Amino acid sequence: MDKKFNVTSAPHDRGRMDTQKIMLCVLISLLPATFFGIYNFGYKAAIIIIVTILSCVISELLFNIIIKKENTIKDLSAVVTGLLLALNLPHTLPWWMAVLGGVFAIVVVKMLFGGLGQNFMNPALGARCFLLISFTSAMTSFSYDGITEATPLALLKEGEEVDPLKMLLGTEAGTIGETSVICLLIGAIFLILMGIIDIKIPAAYIVTFSIFILLFGGHGLDMTYLIEHLCGGGLILGAFFMATDYVTSPITPAGKIIFGIVLGILTGIFRLFGSNAEGVSYAIIIGNLLVPLIEKATIPRAFGITKVKEVSKDE
Amino acid sequence: MGLMTFKGGVHPYDGKELSKAKPVRKLLPKGELVYPLSQHIGAPATPVVNVGDYVLRGQKIAEAGGFVSSPIFASVSGTVKAIEPRRVAIGNMVNSIIIENDGAYTEIGFTACEDYSKLSNEEIIGKIKDAGVVGMGGAGFPTHVKLSPKNPDDIDHIIANCAECEPYLTADYRRMLENPEKLIGGMKIVLQMFPEALGVFGIEDNKQDCIDKINNLIKDEKRMVVVPLRTKYPQGGERQLIYACTKRAINAKMLPADAGCIVDNVETLVAIYNAVALGMPVMNRIFTVTGGAVCEPRNYDMYMGTSFEEFLEESGGFMKECEKMIAGGPMMGFALQDAKIPTTKTTSALVCLDNDEASKYTPSACINCGRCVDACPEQLVPSKLAKFADTGRKGEFEKWYGLECVECGSCTFMCPARKHLAQSIKTMKKQILADKRKK
Numbered sequence: 001m002d003k004k005f006n007v008t009s010a011p012h013d014r015g016r017m018d019t020q021k022i023m024l025c026v027l028i029s030l031l032p033a034t035f036f037g038i039y040n041f042g043y044k045a046a047i048i049i050i051v052t053i054l055s056c057v058i059s060e061l062l063f064n065i066i067i068k069k070e071n072t073i074k075d076l077s078a079v080v081t082g083l084l085l086a087l088n089l090p091h092t093l094p095w096w097m098a099v100l101g102g103v104f105a106i107v108v109v110k111m112l113f114g115g116l117g118q119n120f121m122n123p124a125l126g127a128r129c130f131l132l133i134s135f136t137s138a139m140t141s142f143s144y145d146g147i148t149e150a151t152p153l154a155l156l157k158e159g160e161e162v163d164p165l166k167m168l169l170g171t172e173a174g175t176i177g178e179t180s181v182i183c184l185l186i187g188a189i190f191l192i193l194m195g196i197i198d199i200k201i202p203a204a205y206i207v208t209f210s211i212f213i214l215l216f217g218g219h220g221l222d223m224t225y226l227i228e229h230l231c232g233g234g235l236i237l238g239a240f241f242m243a244t245d246y247v248t249s250p251i252t253p254a255g256k257i258i259f260g261i262v263l264g265i266l267t268g269i270f271r272l273f274g275s276n277a278e279g280v281s282y283a284i285i286i287g288n289l290l291v292p293l294i295e296k297a298t299i300p301r302a303f304g305i306t307k308v309k310e311v312s313k314d315e
Numbered sequence: 316m317g318l319m320t321f322k323g324g325v326h327p328y329d330g331k332e333l334s335k336a337k338p339v340r341k342l343l344p345k346g347e348l349v350y351p352l353s354q355h356i357g358a359p360a361t362p363v364v365n366v367g368d369y370v371l372r373g374q375k376i377a378e379a380g381g382f383v384s385s386p387i388f389a390s391v392s393g394t395v396k397a398i399e400p401r402r403v404a405i406g407n408m409v410n411s412i413i414i415e416n417d418g419a420y421t422e423i424g425f426t427a428c429e430d431y432s433k434l435s436n437e438e439i440i441g442k443i444k445d446a447g448v449v450g451m452g453g454a455g456f457p458t459h460v461k462l463s464p465k466n467p468d469d470i471d472h473i474i475a476n477c478a479e480c481e482p483y484l485t486a487d488y489r490r491m492l493e494n495p496e497k498l499i500g501g502m503k504i505v506l507q508m509f510p511e512a513l514g515v516f517g518i519e520d521n522k523q524d525c526i527d528k529i530n531n532l533i534k535d536e537k538r539m540v541v542v543p544l545r546t547k548y549p550q551g552g553e554r555q556l557i558y559a560c561t562k563r564a565i566n567a568k569m570l571p572a573d574a575g576c577i578v579d580n581v582e583t584l585v586a587i588y589n590a591v592a593l594g595m596p597v598m599n600r601i602f603t604v605t606g607g608a609v610c611e612p613r614n615y616d617m618y619m620g621t622s623f624e625e626f627l628e629e630s631g632g633f634m635k636e637c638e639k640m641i642a643g644g645p646m647m648g649f650a651l652q653d654a655k656i657p658t659t660k661t662t663s664a665l666v667c668l669d670n671d672e673a674s675k676y677t678p679s680a681c682i683n684c685g686r687c688v689d690a691c692p693e694q695l696v697p698s699k700l701a702k703f704a705d706t707g708r709k710g711e712f713e714k715w716y717g718l719e720c721v722e723c724g725s726c727t728f729m730c731p732a733r734k735h736l737a738q739s740i741k742t743m744k745k746q747i748l749a750d751k752r753k754k
Contacts, residue, residue: 011724117680302716304566
C-alpha cells in the first residue's frame with residue numbers, strides 16, 4: 001500500500017463534450033449547406049472550399065511552429081473557420097484570393113491576438129470583409145449556371161421581382177454556402193438539438209431584423225418582402241453560424257439577447273440605407289467589437305441576490 | 316407539476332448501482348483508531364484524556380473548544396496511545412487522539428430518554444451539543460448552533476437533505492431503507508423545537524423506494540411531507556435544496572434560517588435521534604466503499620476513527636489498478652495520497668476510481684462557450700471568474716459575484732476546454748475571505 005494515488009482538486013469526473021467534439025458538430029451542421037453549394041455551383045465551389053480550409057489549417061500550423069507554440073490544429077477550429085469563410089465566398093473567386101483570405105483569418109484575426117478564444121472578431125467574417133474591401137469586384141460578381149447574375153437581395157434592392165421559393169431552396173446566385181436556407185436551417189436545428197448553440201442570439205437577431213424591415217422597409221406589412229430579406233444576403237448563415245461563434249459573442253444570457261438585437265438593427269440599417277445590398281458580415285464584426293461592453297453591462301445577478309448589489313463598504 | 320429542482324446543474328455518471336443493493340454491515344476496527352480534533356467547522360476540540368488513560372466506547376475524549384465547536388467521543392474501548400498530529404483527508408496534519416482498540420467494545424452506558432416529547436428546547440439542544448452532533452453531510456457545522464437561530468419563530472421549514480446527489484454515494488440511501496424510523500424520529504425531535512415548522516424530506520427521484528417507504532411511514536404525521544426532487548447534481552446543495560423545496564433563494568451572506576429553513580442531512584437527523592432519544596453520542600455512521608477499482612463495493616456501519624485502509628481490506632482490496640482514491644463523492648470529495656487516513660464524523664464514502672480521466676486532461680483555451688454558465692447552480696459566469704482568479708483581479712472577481720460560488724464543481728465538469736475552473740475560483744475565494752477577516 002505504498003503506492004501514491006493521483007491527487008487533484010475536485011471534481012474528479014468530467015463531462016463528455018470537449019472543444020474538438022464541439023467543432024466537429026459545427027462541421028457536421030455545415031455539411032448540408034456545403035454539399036448543396038457544390039451541387040449548386042459545381043466543382044469550382046469544391047476547389048474554393050478545399051483551398052480555403054487548407055489555407056487556414058496550414059497557416060495555423062506554420063504560425064504555431066514559427067512562434068514555438070503548441071500545435072493547436074487538432075481542436076478543428078481552423079477547419080471550421082476555413083469552411084465558414086469558404087461558404088461566404090463566391091465560387092468564381094480566384095483561388096489565390098481564397099488562400100489569402102484564409103491566411104488573413106487565421107494569422108491576423110486569430111493567432112496574432114493569442115489564438116483560439118482570444119480573438120475579438122469572427123475570423124471568417126474578418127477575412128471576408130478584408131477580401132470585400134480589397135477585391136471588391138471579384139467578391140461581388142456572382143454567376144449562376146455560367147451566366148453573370150446579381151444576387152436576389154441586390155435585385156430586391158433595385159426594386160426587381162425575386163422568387164422567394166428559389167431563395168428558400170437556394171437555386172440562385174450567391175456565395176457558396178448562403179443560398180440554401182433549407183440546408184442551413186437543417187444544420188442550425190442540429191446545432192440547437194445538440195446543445196451547441198443557444199437560440200437566444202439568432203432569435204433576437206432575426207426578430208429584431210424583421211421588425212426593423214417591417215417598420216422602415218417601405219413595404220408595410222408585406223410578408224413576401226420580409227421573407228425575401230430573411231432568406232437573402234447570408235442572414236441565416238450569419239445568424240445561426242457566425243453570430244453564435246462562442247469566442248466573439250457575449251457569454252452572459254442577457255448579453256446574448258442584446259447582441260442579437262444590436263445585430264438586427266445594424267443589419268437593417270446597412271441593408272436599407274447603405275449602398276450595399278448585404279450587411280450581415282459588417283453588422284456581425286461591428287457587433288463583435290461591442291461584446292466586452294455588452295458583457296460588462298449584463299453581469300448576471302447571482303442566485304439569491306435580490307436587491308441591487310450594495311456598494312461594498314470595505315473598499 | 317413537475318419534480319422540484321433548481322436552475323443549472325449537471326448529470327455526472329451515477330455509479331450508485333455498484334453499492335446500492337448492499338445492506339449495511341458492521342466492520343469492527345482492528346488496529347489503532349485516530350480521532351482528529353478538528354472534524355467540524357469551528358474551534359478544534361480540546362482533549363480531556365491523557366496518554367495512557369483507559370477509555371470506554373462512548374466516553375468523551377475531547378470537549379468543545381468554544382460555542383462553534385463540538386466534542387469527540389471514543390468509538391471503541393481501549394488505551395490512549397498518543398496525542399499527535401496525523402494526516403487527515405483534506406491533506407493537512409491535524410492534532411489527533413490515537414486509541415489502541417482493546418477489542419472489547421465496553422460501553423460507558425447510555426441513558427435513553429423515556430419520553431423526549433417532555434423535554435424543553437434547551438434540554439434538547441443540550442443533549443445534541445453534548446453528543447457531538449455536527450452536519451454529517453460533509454460540512455461538519457455544529458448542529459446545536461444551527462438549531463439555535465436568532466428568530467426561532469420564523470422557522471417554518473425543517474428540511475431533511477435526503478438528496479444524496481453526489482455520484483456513487485449510497486450511505487443515506489441505505490439509512491433511509493434500513494432505519495427510516497430513526498430519521499423520522501430525528502425529524503420529530505426538531506419539529507418539536509419549532510412548533511410552526513413543516514418537516515420536509517427532499518429525496519431525489521432516483522430513490523423511488525425511499526420516497527415510497529418514507530411516505531408510507533409518515534402518512535399519519537400531519538407535519539411531515541416528502542418532496543420528490545429531480546435527480547440532478549448539486550440537488551443536495553443547501554441553497555439549491557432550499558430553493559427546490561420552498562422556492563426561496565438565499566445567497567452567500569444569508570443563512571438558511573433567513574429563509575425560514577433549517578437543513579439537516581439524513582445522518583445528522585439520525586444522530587439527533589440517537590443523542591436525544593437514546594442518549595448516545597456520535598460514534599458510528601454509514602459509510603460507502605465503492606468505485607470501479609474495489610472488489611466488493613459495500614456499505615458499512617463505520618466506527619469513526621477507523622482507517623480507510625481497513626475498509627479497503629474488508630472490501631477485498633482492489634480488483635483493478637486504482638488510480639485515484641477519493642474521500643467523499645467524486646464531485647466535491649478529496650483525493651487521497653494513500654489510505655492511511657482516519658474516517659471522521661463527516662466521512663461518507665471512499666470512492667476508488669480505476670480510471671481517473673479527470674487527471675489526464677490538459678486544459679486548453681477557453682472558447683467562451685458558456686457551458687459553465689448554464690451549469691452553474693448559482694447563475695455565475697465561472698469562465699470569467701476563473702480568469703479573474705488566475706490574473707489576481709479581486710475587484711472584478713467580487714463584482715461578478717465570485718464569493719457566491721458554492722464550489723460544487725459543475726463548471727469544471729462541463730468545461731469542454733478541461734479547465735480547472737472551480738479550483739481557480741475556490742483558491743481566489745479563500746484569499747479574498749482571508750483578506751476580509753484580516754481587516
